[in-house]
Amino acid sequence: MHVGAKLESVDRFQGRSATRYAHFLMSSERYKSVALVTFEKRGEPFAELLRFARGDFEALVASGAIFETLDQPTLPPGLEDLEGRDVYLFERWREEKGRLRSNLKVMEQRKDIVDTLCEDDIEKLLFGSSDPIASIAKAVKERTQRKDTTRVRYWLLAYLTFGRRELALYPATIKNGHWDRSSVPSGARLGRPPLEDPLPQLRISADLAEKMVRSYSSRVIDGHTSSAAYTSFVRKHFGVTVKSRPIGDILCQPEGLPFPSKRQYDYVIHKLLKQSEIDELRFGRHRYNNTLSPREGAFSEGVGNVFQAVQLDVAQAPELPIGLLGEIQQLPLQVARMIDVASGICLGIGFSLGAESASAYRMAHFCCAISKVKFARLFGLDIDENDWPCVGTPAGAVYDRGPGATIEHADATSTIEMTPSYSPKGKPNVEGSHPKKCARHGPPQLRISNLNPIEMVKQEILRQIRDNKSSDAFSRMTPEMIRREVLPVPNEIFAWLDGRCRSSAGRISFEEAVRKWLDPVSFSVSRNGLSYRSGEYRDMGILLRNFREKLPRHSTFDIPGFVLPFCVRYAWIEISGHLVEVERVLPLTDDPTLLFESLQDLERDAVTARKLARRRRKAAAAAQVEYQSERESQVSPSPHDSKSVPRRAIKKGNKKKERALRDIVHS
Incomplete structure (x- = not known):
């Protein structure tokens, strides 16, 4: 004691x-x-x-x-x-x-x-x-x-x-004013009387306070202000009207009964409701959660390995691309990013034109699963393995409730999590990786790039490599990383964790990644070659050549294949269970950059090719008519200046002419 x-x-x-x-x-x-x-x-x-x-x-x-x-x-x-x-x-x-x-x-x-x-x-x-x-x-x-x-x-x-x-x-004044006013049985209003217009005073009971809260909640949640909620309440429950006076109108009760003042109403609301509840009612749950609610920790606190959890989202590129012929594209480039929660590095990137699509998410998964050197080569870029070192499939992914939630995973052990709608805080790592732009006042403006979609894709790949090497990732640094002097950028943190086997990455083959994530299409193959839409493809190996040699003459078959939507220079076809890489070729020697087109460009070229074929047929008929007209006017008016005879008759006639000529010479 x-x-x-x-x-x-x-x-x-x-x-x-x-x-x-x-x-x-x-x-x-x-x-x-x-x-x-x-x-x-x-x-x-x-x-x-x-x-x-x-x-x-x-x-x-x-x-x-x-x-x-x-x-x-x-x-x-x-x-x-x-x-x-x-x-x-x-x-x-x-x-x-x-x-x-x-x-x-x-x-x-x-x-x-x-x-x-x-x-x-x-x-x-x-x-x-x-x-x-x-x-x-x-x-x-x-x-x-x-x-x-x-x-x-x-x-x-x-x-x-x-x-x-x-x-x-110390003076015991800290509890002053915190006593229970309901313990006083008197019905008189507590506190000092108003300084002006001493109207009948009303003491707020517990039942009346609950009615005030219900009234406030039902009105403010519909977008009304606190003043509108108060006036609606006193009109409904106390029949309050307006009394006109020379010095200003006031509220009054026709029978002289007391009613709560605006300050009493606000006092009850702030006493019975927390400030967070009031903010959520005023601004809505989504705005409160996104901008007003306090921080509850970082997502990286729950992971310790790379590839353990990733977050995916799509953001629009800040500029509009131009077309292949220099025209302004009306469809913006959408960029899908897959961000590793542990290191902050971008594991994969995908693209689509116009709107967010599942194809962009699949491309990001494809990029994540294969070597980035191989991925960059598909777009004509040459990078080093250390520029973007991550290869593998994630153990878990977080999507929003958009097109990304519709894709299937290659790994059956992967877990999919979807965030609530309109809640960017559900995947802040990828939301924070999107490029920022400064809001400008005045009339809306569009930024027009001088790059076509394929060139913008190359730019975004190089930009992502830059971000992996330069983004501030100090918030993910552990004390051991600091002691080891690990550079606080995503690339170095990823390399440090991966070098210590702190990885949850799965591995799949390149062929499996192609079959799982790329868009399936049908190629046309014959003894003359391989084509898709308006593009001709060629395989440098022996497998496709042997397959074509076995085809019947003048026959065309459809075989399954896969293409990368934003790069149709390379494609992959299925032959006897084997995946064969084929490369697009030009009919003439020309600029190799013409081969880098998107799937949409190739389909648009196919439509244009069919239109040009129709024009050619019409032009051929017109040329034939023009030829016949000019021949009749300048060569012979008769349209039939020749006739068909048997070849043997021609030989007999020639022999008769030779004998007749010989007789003339000898006579």
């Missing part, structure tokens, strides 16, 4: 106290007595001193009649809320708010008074007389010249009971 220990007695300390609780103050060897202190609230704080014979008190403790409580406060009643708080910081806040009275100065003044009483023998003051209360009062009057002996006695006993701590003398 320590000084200040809170004790409990069922029989109220043998009937000597009005309460069951008291605090241990002192055990005197000189006077063979024990002193306890009880604290009560009687308008003002009140302290009573209880004395027991030492033997009797110890017997009561041994028998269990007096025992320590589970909760042991360190401050007097009324100051419990200050336990563990920095009072000096609290007082600085009060001074900044313009409070005139300093509680610290009051505490120092009380300590000076108590120190004056403690200069003499405290043990004699408490145990040296039959009436210690009278002894304390006499000492207060003689040494401090104060008449409020009851108040000073409370300060003295609180100071001694709680370890002579100066904080025990």
Whole structure:
């Protein structure tokens, strides 16, 4: 048991106290007595001193009649809320708010008074007389010249009971105004009356407060303001109307009955509803969650391996591409990114034109699963393996509820998670990786690039490599990474984690990635070659050549294949269970960049080729008519200047002519 220990007695300390609780103050060897202190609230704080014979008190403790409580406060009643708080910081806040009275100065003044009483023998003051209360009062009057002996006695006993701590003398004003107003049975309105227009005052009951909250919630959630919710409430429940006055209109109740004021209405709302609930009602759940709700931690706190969790999202490129012929494209480039939660590196990237599509997400998965050197080569880019080192399939992916949620995973062990709609905080890693643009005031403007879609795709790939090498990833740095001096960029963090086998990546073959993630199409193959739409393809290996040699003459077959939607220069076809890579070729020697087209460009070229074929047929008929007309006018008017005869008749006629000519020569 320590000084200040809170004790409990069922029989109220043998009937000597009005309460069951008291605090241990002192055990005197000189006077063979024990002193306890009880604290009560009687308008003002009140302290009573209880004395027991030492033997009797110890017997009561041994028998269990007096025992320590589970909760042991360190401050007097009324100051419990200050336990563990920095009072000096609290007082600085009060001074900044313009409070005139300093509680610290009051505490120092009380300590000076108590120190004056403690200069003499405290043990004699408490145990040296039959009436210690009278002894304390006499000492207060003689040494401090104060008449409020009851108040000073409370300060003295609180100071001694709680370890002579100066904080025990702090004014107990922290709970002022926090009492339960419903405990007062009177129906009169509490607080000062209004300064102007003293209308009948209404006290807010619990039922009325609940009605106010329901009214506020139903009105504000529909977009109404707090003022509109208040006026709707008083009109519905109190029949309030408007009273015209020369100095300004006011609200009134026709029968003179009281009704709540706007300040009462706002007070009840802010008392019964949390500020977070009010903000969610005013701005909506999505805006509150996205911009107003406090941060609850980082997603990276729940992962320790690369490829353990990824987040995917699509963002529009800041510029509009131009067409292959230089015209302005109306369809923007959409870029899908797959961001690793642990390292922040972009594991894969995909593209689509116009709108967000599942094809862009599949391309991002394809990019993630294969070597980035191979992926860049498909677009005509030459990069190093260390520029983009990550290869594998993720263990789990987070999508929004868009087209990305419709794709299937190559790995059956992968887990798919979808975020709530309109909630970018559900995948902040990938949302934060999107390029930022500065909002400009004035009329809306569009940025037009001088690059076509394929060139913009190349630019985005190089830009992503730059971001992997330069983005600030210091928030993911562990103390060990800092000690090892790992550069706080996604590439280096990924390499550090992957080099220590902290990876959850799965591996699939290139052929499996092609079959799973690329768009399936049908190629036309014959003995003359391989084609898709308007593009001709060629295989440098022997497998396709042998397959074509087995085909019947003048026959065309469809075989399955796969293409990368934004690069049709390379494609893959299925032959006897084998995946064969084929490359597009030009009919003439020309610029190799013409081979880099998107699937949409190739399909558009096929439509244009069919249109040109129709034009050629019409032009051929027109040329034939023009030829016949010019021949008749400039060569021969007869359209039939030749006839068909048997070849044998021609030979016989020629022989007759030769014999006749020979006879003439010899005659």
